[in-house]
């Protein structure tokens with residue numbers, strides 16, 4: 001196994017599949033096109049959903065890409081561990097009604113063991129419990145011994161509604177010293193011993209997002225391999241913050257903050273948060289996401305503000321993220337030339353958001369910290385909902401941030417009281433408007449909705465799908481109990 005840079009791995013992968021008849025496409029935008037079930041592109045296959053279902057004819061039946069994507073479901077863990085991050089690049093090869101298991105399984109083995117030189121005896125395979133066909137190919141065609149193949153019931157892949165199916169994952173054994181030592185430890189265990197590197201999805205069903213699956217007309221392949229993870233293995237480092245393309249971003253942060261990585265665990269957390277979040281935000285802004293208070297604009301704003309706060313924890317008082325953004329662009333310019341074209345815009349957007357937040361953060365943080373000290377001294381662990389609301393209402397201090405700071409101190413916000421305060425404020429605003437509609441506008445059907453309806457954005461806790469109860473319907477501009485075909489409905 002020979003050292004390879006992130007850029008070399010990306011090129012090798014794409015070339016391997018181009019040599020096998022695949023059309024190489026550039027990464028799609030992080031903003032999903034015509035897919036209301038997704039907030040941000042969170043998988044290599046996401047831009048291709050219509051090709052899998054047959055709704056749109058693909059430009060080729062074999063495609064390969066390196067797709068950038070952002071996943072924020074685990075955002076609280078980013079920084080705390082060395083393996084969580086929100087920004088990824090996914091190497092993938094796709095078949096739309098073309099090849100299936102008997103081609104893709106041997107190719108994946110060939111790429112890992114021959115092209116990259118990974119030791120075959122360290123690779124473990126998981127398959128869906130009922131997938132005898134995959135077992136047969138792995139065992140009898142590729143030659144993987146039976147004790148390296150594990151059947152798991154949750155080997156199934158889907159994102160939002162749309163194409164999905166059973167999958168087979170390739171894991172690498174990083175050695176017992178990285179493991180939990182439990183007798184049950186194996187691929188799929190939560191510990192760090194077996195690292196999943198590649199997921200081969202046998203996309204053969206369509207999901208309506210409500211638990212109903214129908215077979216797709218054609219069988220397809222969707223594979224995804226995290227570039228940063230693979231780079232860790234090829235570069236012999238144990239975490240993605242140390243791979244070549246990421247390391248330079250981290251170095252830049254350390255240089256600006258005057259700190260050294262791996263000297264102080266608390267500072268390391270902040271260095272990792274900033275390193276990860278600045279990557280996500282540069283790519284999001286490059287694709288046209290703007291900081292806002294809801295939807296994907298809020299995901300961006302939350303990432304930027306979280307990064308800004310961790311900059312403060314590192315002792316940086318001035319806006320600095322925009323400078324790190326320059327390094328992110330430089331490190332990625334060969335694979336993503338569009339970042340260079342949009343450099344000025346990206347840097348300026350980050351700077352404006354940083355400056356705006358700087359005014360909020362200092363006043364808010366001082367307040368949070370003094371309340372925290374008082375609570376600690378009194379041996380209390382619950383921050384009052386009224387205080388959290390005042391911080392939000394008076395200083396614009398995001399409640400997510402208040403919660404995070406408290407959590408770090410082993411405390412929590414009284415969320416119920418916070419929600420009550422929010423509601424009371426809404427009611428006051430409504431009263432103040434008298435008979436008028438929202439913000440003094442003409443009365444609309446929305447003013448007829450019950451006052452206790454609350455909007456709760458769930459996009460940062462779940463990837464794309466959330467169970468919800470419909471509480472009101474507006475049909476043809478009137479609050480209604482139901483709807484007929486052809487009605488225009490707001491849920």
Ligand code: SER
Nearest residue numbers: 043045199222223224
């Ligand atoms: N869709 C699968 C994943 O994201 C394989 O590409 O893991």
